Amino acid sequence: MPELPEVETSMRGIAxxxxxxxxxxITVRDDRLRWPVPVKDxxxxxxxxxxxxxxxAKYILMHTELGAILLHLGMSGSVRVIExxxxxxxxxxxxxxxxxxxxVLIRFNDPRRFGCCLFIKPPLEQHKLLGSLGxxxxxxxxxxxxxxxxxxxxxxxxxxxxxxxxxxxxVGNIYASESLFEAGIRPITQAGKISKQRLTKLVDEIKAVxxxxxxxxxxxxxxxxxxDGKPGYFRHELQVYGRSGESCYRCGSTLKSMVLGxxxxxxxxxxxx
DNA sequence: AGTATCTCCTGCGTGC
DNA sequence: TGCACGCAGGAGATAC
Numbered sequence: 001m002p003e004l005p006e007v008e009t010s011m012r013g014i015a016x017x018x019x020x021x022x023x024x025x026i027t028v029r030d031d032r033l034r035w036p037v038p039v040k041d042x043x044x045x046x047x048x049x050x051x052x053x054x055x056x057a058k059y060i061l062m063h064t065e066l067g068a069i070l071l072h073l074g075m076s077g078s079v080r081v082i083e084x085x086x087x088x089x090x091x092x093x094x095x096x097x098x099x100x101x102x103x104v105l106i107r108f109n110d111p112r113r114f115g116c117c118l119f120i121k122p123p124l125e126q127h128k129l130l131g132s133l134g135x136x137x138x139x140x141x142x143x144x145x146x147x148x149x150x151x152x153x154x155x156x157x158x159x160x161x162x163x164x165x166x167x168x169x170x171v172g173n174i175y176a177s178e179s180l181f182e183a184g185i186r187p188i189t190q191a192g193k194i195s196k197q198r199l200t201k202l203v204d205e206i207k208a209v210x211x212x213x214x215x216x217x218x219x220x221x222x223x224x225x226x227x228d229g230k231p232g233y234f235r236h237e238l239q240v241y242g243r244s245g246e247s248c249y250r251c252g253s254t255l256k257s258m259v260l261g262x263x264x265x266x267x268x269x270x271x272x273x
Numbered sequence: 274a275g276t277a278t279c280t281c282c283t284g285c286g287t288g289c
Numbered sequence: 290t291g292c293a294c295g296c297a298g299g300a301g302a303t304a305c
Contacts, residue, residue, distance in 0.1 A: 112282045
């Protein structure tokens, strides 16, 4: 499920309830996520303050004095805020609770268990998961020059390249299709053969699509919810994703789909060359 | 190094 | 109503 906009939305949703708050207790009901949840490390955090939340790539980092809790929502994960005095009924796949002294509960739910919850010690940037990440797509470091340089000699389809977190982080399957449509580039085009001018356009569209999606609170297809339980509204903005067989809003052609890197990919054969 | 394929897991929609 | 099947937003591991 969650791509960068959904992770950003989730982090913004929980930040006001969590930042500068002291952890009372962390309850792990099921430690079988992508990697085993380090229950002992998390238990040692009781009494520590989460001084800051940060999103890096699709990770949410909860910074404490001892190190950071690293959350990833995988394909089906969510975090939600449970405020004091509200219903605390535990539902299926509610794997972890982060309880704070302000009586707020942050609940991590992940049906498919592709997500993770780890504890990492400083220096954080040297952690294996964070060490080799590409730049943030919304940062100035990600520009046409950079993408041009990183794609030279590559024969892989451009869609696979922009979804590779070592090149640029946070561009998942939905927004890869969407930004390639906006840039007028066919997803299967060999990355190394695309001109700097067109790659610059692609960079601009990736930034624009992600920014718009964040503004809309992410994309809800089946199960994504924001931290307050509401869906994201970017689904209504999707131009090509999930629309094969339907008409292109721009030219009226029938949209197509193909599989690239095991992932379904949507495009307009007329608007994208 | 670059590329392609496999893998983890549950839930949902579809078609018989 | 039941069941088999295919597919799903991620991304590290593995095998060339």
